[in-house]
Amino acid sequence: MSRKNESTRNRILKSAWTLLEKGEGPVRMSDIAKAAKISRQALYLHFPNRADLLIAVTRHLDEVHDVEARLAESRMAPSGVKRLQAWIAAWGDYIPQIHGVARALMAMRDHDAEARAAWEGRMAAMREGCAAAVAALEADGDLREGLSPVEATDLLWSLLSVRVWEQLRLDCGWPQERYIAVTQETARRALVGG
Amino acid sequence: MSRKNESTRNRILKSAWTLLEKGEGPVRMSDIAKAAKISRQALYLHFPNRADLLIAVTRHLDEVHDVEARLAESRMAPSGVKRLQAWIAAWGDYIPQIHGVARALMAMRDHDAEARAAWEGRMAAMREGCAAAVAALEADGDLREGLSPVEATDLLWSLLSVRVWEQLRLDCGWPQERYIAVTQETARRALVGG
DNA sequence: AGATTACTTTACACCATGTCAAGTTGACGG
């Protein structure tokens, strides 16, 4: 527990999240400070740099939205296929909420090693959800022939990437439910054999 | 035709391309200048800014690799399905060569309106290839039910995005042929009915 | 009263892009 004011820290995280989610151009440290009603320098009393702040925002979001609970739901599905569908719905509905931060972190990936590591860590965690769904498919003997479990996981992971969501949802203008439905059907056809 | 030395211009483009394709961290204007053996300022005698330089690199690549010829090939396929496969192979094999520039342009998209417009233009052109393949499928009556032609195009477009290639090829370490093969099969299953 | 915490304000270093102005060099025409 930090000795710094906890409410200020939360205000920063919330302000940063709000700004990032609005998606109105690049969000600078000074923008976040202004939104949180503190000086730009005070940000550095709470977070050593921009990357750390962004990472803290994602962790904060995980807490607020209780990611664990969402994932637990998909783990209870009765069959591999059902589990796949539940996983896609759970993750697919979470993307919109982390999208702003995700964008910012991805943009930093090139210059900032820490940002890259953080983002890769989160994506690795997401990949485990994909692996679990694929494993459930395989246990049912439903995994398509000609695709190894690892490859199937890679494929599902790519299909569920934030970039693909961005493209279909924002560039192509698909409604969220349509994105979920088509992605579920696409994944089923791509991964399930028979 | 510019009055500036044409060979210098080509040397710049080639140097920029080489550096970008190596993918060793961010490529600065000074890096490109050094590689082309001119001063950083001389770059600005040939290109008004970084975005324009990058765009020129893509156009240069199109010329060098004769993109039109590649596309013409896929247009001659006898059936919709064959055409889809040919298109995926053609574009999928082109991605590795434009990947470096693509990355750089995508990274600029957020701050630079010109870079964004340029990239979107190129992606719109690529999308036409997807639309043509989908139209060929539909003409054969092979388009999956429950998916409009526009949606099918969007889906194929996303599946063939540079980001997905990056993820499978670089993050997951797939060989290029495997990327092509699995993408072809995935697209077939996702788009073709029956 | 004194110390500590959580800030503020001001100033500055760094780095990449892009601008500006004053050279230098080599080729070509008269």
Next chain:
DNA sequence: CCGTCAACTTGACATGGTGTAAAGTAATCT
């Protein structure tokens, strides 16, 4: 042989965002 022009070089500088440093202030705890 001289002048001119095109293609470059060198050096200085503005801008914008990140991050560092230091001194000051106001409230709170003991």
